[in-house]
Amino acid sequence: MEDKKIEAGFSSDAKKDPRRVVFVTKKVSAKVVGDRGPQLMTYPHLLLREAIVFEVLVIVMIVVALFWDAPLEQLANPLLTPNPAKAPWYFLGLQELLHFFPPFVAGILIPTLVVLALVVIPYFNVNVEGKPLWADRPAQNLRMVLISTIVLLFFLAFFDAWTILVPTAIVASILIFSYTARQQTSGWQSALAAKPFSWWVMTWFIAASVCLTVVGTFFRGPGWSWIWPWRTHVG
Amino acid sequence: MANNVTALLETLRETKVWKSIFRRGPANSNRTRSIAVFGNLFLHWMPVKVREKALHVRASYYLGSISFFLFLVLTVTGILLMFYYHPAAPNAYRDMKDLQFVVSNGVFLRNLHRLAAHLMVFMVFAHMFHVFYRGGYKPPHQFNWVVGVVLLLVTLFLSYTGYLLPWDQLAFWAVTVGTNIISAMPVIGDKVKFLLLGGHIVGENALLRFYVLHVVILPLVAFVLIGIHFWRVQKDGGLTVKDRDSHGR
Numbered sequence: 001m002e003d004k005k006i007e008a009g010f011s012s013d014a015k016k017d018p019r020r021v022v023f024v025t026k027k028v029s030a031k032v033v034g035d036r037g038p039q040l041m042t043y044p045h046l047l048l049r050e051a052i053v054f055e056v057l058v059i060v061m062i063v064v065a066l067f068w069d070a071p072l073e074q075l076a077n078p079l080l081t082p083n084p085a086k087a088p089w090y091f092l093g094l095q096e097l098l099h100f101f102p103p104f105v106a107g108i109l110i111p112t113l114v115v116l117a118l119v120v121i122p123y124f125n126v127n128v129e130g131k132p133l134w135a136d137r138p139a140q141n142l143r144m145v146l147i148s149t150i151v152l153l154f155f156l157a158f159f160d161a162w163t164i165l166v167p168t169a170i171v172a173s174i175l176i177f178s179y180t181a182r183q184q185t186s187g188w189q190s191a192l193a194a195k196p197f198s199w200w201v202m203t204w205f206i207a208a209s210v211c212l213t214v215v216g217t218f219f220r221g222p223g224w225s226w227i228w229p230w231r232t233h234v235g
Numbered sequence: 236m237a238n239n240v241t242a243l244l245e246t247l248r249e250t251k252v253w254k255s256i257f258r259r260g261p262a263n264s265n266r267t268r269s270i271a272v273f274g275n276l277f278l279h280w281m282p283v284k285v286r287e288k289a290l291h292v293r294a295s296y297y298l299g300s301i302s303f304f305l306f307l308v309l310t311v312t313g314i315l316l317m318f319y320y321h322p323a324a325p326n327a328y329r330d331m332k333d334l335q336f337v338v339s340n341g342v343f344l345r346n347l348h349r350l351a352a353h354l355m356v357f358m359v360f361a362h363m364f365h366v367f368y369r370g371g372y373k374p375p376h377q378f379n380w381v382v383g384v385v386l387l388l389v390t391l392f393l394s395y396t397g398y399l400l401p402w403d404q405l406a407f408w409a410v411t412v413g414t415n416i417i418s419a420m421p422v423i424g425d426k427v428k429f430l431l432l433g434g435h436i437v438g439e440n441a442l443l444r445f446y447v448l449h450v451v452i453l454p455l456v457a458f459v460l461i462g463i464h465f466w467r468v469q470k471d472g473g474l475t476v477k478d479r480d481s482h483g484r
Contacts, residue, residue: 036286037286037287037288037476038286038287039284039285039286039287040284040285040286040287040290041265041268041269041283041284042268042272042278042281042282042283042284042285043262043268043269043271043272043278044262044268045285045290046281046285046290047278049290049297050297050300053297053300053301053304054300054304057301057304057305058304058308061308061347061350061351061354062347064346064350065343065346065347065350066343066346068346068350069342069346070342070345070346070348070349070350071405072331072332072335072401072403072405073403073404073405074403074404075325075328075402075403075404076324076325076328076402076403076404076406076407076437077404077407078407078436078437078438080404081408082404082408085408085409085411085412086408086409086412087409087412087413088394088395088398088409088413089353090356090360090391090394091395091412091413094416095412098416102419103415103416103418103419104419104420104421106416107416107417107419108416108419108420108421108424115384115388118363118384119381119384121367121372121380122372122373122374122376122377122380122381123377127372127373128373128374130370130373199368202364202367202368206364
């Protein structure tokens with residue numbers, strides 16, 4: 001019984017009495033701060049840069065505001081509906097969606113899902129680790145990618161939603177192309193193949209949003225029909 | 236001349252009055268430079284030192300800073316615009332005409348406010364995408380990412396509520412299109428729309444509600460959230476810096 005007693009105090013012989021000082025698990029490893037590198041004083045280094053950014057920004061805005069007038073149309077008239085009636089530019093992607101899907105899907109379901117998806121990004125380990133999509137089980141992942149792409153494309157084709165279908169198809173083809181480059185060690189193809197799943201989803205989201213917004217802003221005319229922005233309205 | 240100014244400033248910084256205002260003498264040592272940051276109400280949420288890498292332009296492209304500066308510009312120009320504005324129909328529209336033809340630099344003021352508003356929406360989006368691609372949402376920054384997403388929504392609502400205020404055809408129909416979407420919400424859609432518009436259509440009540448949201452409620456919410464957002468950047472250990480930043484790319 002004597003030898004089982006735990007003794008307090010330090011032992012100088014580490015080989016005889018190994019002690020665990022810290023235990024770094026995979027989950028906390030991202031929080032371990034390594035060498036922070038060289039540091040500079042906030043005052044003046046950061047504040048000076050912020051001041052320059054502010055001044056350049058204000059100067060540019062003043063110059064633009066001198067020459068680019070804010071639009072002002074006729075007094076609001078509930079009886080006179082313009083065709084097309086357009087929301088502000090950052091909602092035109094949604095308005096473009098409304099053209100393809102029922103109001104509940106395009107106006108409520110999709111925006112809610114997008115916001116939820118953005119909020120939960122940091123709480124999924126797959127996004128935090130950011131492993132390349134083709135790192136583990138590449139064949140299985142490729143199969144999943146192919147199936148979901150085909151299902152998605154058919155779904156979009158069914159609704160004639162080709163302003164989402166085109167960017168989806170482009171991003172998906174680059175994604176599938178990156179599978180063939182997964183063995184390469186240098187060059188932009190290997191950099192592409194090293195991208196994690198979250199990177200592809202976000203890139204797809206941005207591509208689709210930009211396409212929807214640009215089409216909604218510049219290429220939609222009366223009755224939400226397709227127009228070319230360089231052609232002035234004829235009659 | 237330049238030397239005289241510098242000398243004058245240096246003497247000024249040594250005076251009792253200067254020290255009583257700034258709680259320090261000239262910031263010529265690392266100690267006084269530290270005090271310059273944490274002894275200043277408007278800077279105390281910043282770290283005293285920043286990593287050299289975090290100052291590189293590609294670390295942030297200053298997108299977050301630019302978004303905040305735009306918020307400041309919008310606050311100043313917005314308050315000035317409030318002096319000339321009545322949130323009532325059709326007076327609101329007449330005020331726009333007054334800005335155009337009566338008020339000195341009225342058009343310029345409105346241009347600046349509108350430009351900054353559109354730019355802010357754009358910059359907040361750009362900031363979010365840039366932070367994502369740099370992995371800035373990773374621990375311990377998770378919660379600050381969520382605050383950022385909420386700030387994006389607040390920015391969109393701020394811009395959207397401001398869109399109605401000129402009370403012209405553009406404003407009226409843009410907001411009508413937007414609020415019609417709300418009715419598609421199951422069960423509570425029509426109630427929420429009624430709450431927002433103060434009626435079933437975009438009318439005088441809607442204008443007043445959007446005005447109050449635009450100039451009081453949403454700016455306050457944004458102000459508080461921006462405070463939390465900035466404070467958390469420091470508490471969570473500063474900007475996300477990639478290893479490869481040190482060697483060129």
